[in-house]
Amino acid sequence: MDVPSDGFTDPRMSLSLLLAGGGVGAFALGVHPEWLGLATTPEVGFLQIVFMVTGMGVYTGAAIAALRLLWRGRKWSLVAQIGARLMATGYVAFAVSVMADILGLGSQTWPQSAHFGAVQHDGMLVGEGVMALGLLLMYPYRRYVKGEENETA
Secondary structure, X not given: OOOOOOHHXXXXXXXXXXXXXXXXXXXXXXXXXXXXXXXXXXXXXXXXXXXXXXXXXXXXXXHHHHHHHHOOOOOOOHHXXXXXXXXXXXXXXXXXXHOHHHHOOOOOOOOOOOOOOHHHHHHHHHHHHHHHHHHHHHOOHHHHOOOOOOOOO
16 A cells, blocks of 8 residues: 655545544533533533543544654654653643542532532643643654754654
8 A cells, every 4th residue: 555655645644633623522512512502501510521531532642643644754753752741641631630520539529419610620721731732842843844854853
């Protein structure tokens, strides 16, 4: 099978971007179910938390896969490896923050209903920020911005 050398023209890039879009859509559905008329209670429920965590997990995996395709034919730089680990670490921080009450770490533990409070919201934003930083670090700037093809980069 003849595989294109450029990551942008690879058919797996389209699949990765489609999955990333689906993950963002699932996350958005978890955060704002009222956009589609699916909100049944005013507070954040278990299903919403599941959609947020699953959607962001799919997005994270698809984004890492898409950026790996851009590094095709070259060894990952140390900065890109740190970026991939930051994305994974940010996802773990995100997931733990969102599921804090379910895991028994939040202000309202089981059997009370889950409460998505301000601290959990802030933890979610910090996790997303770390993921965004990791995403920026993974991009092969020398190859696509500067046009360099140095193998030692």
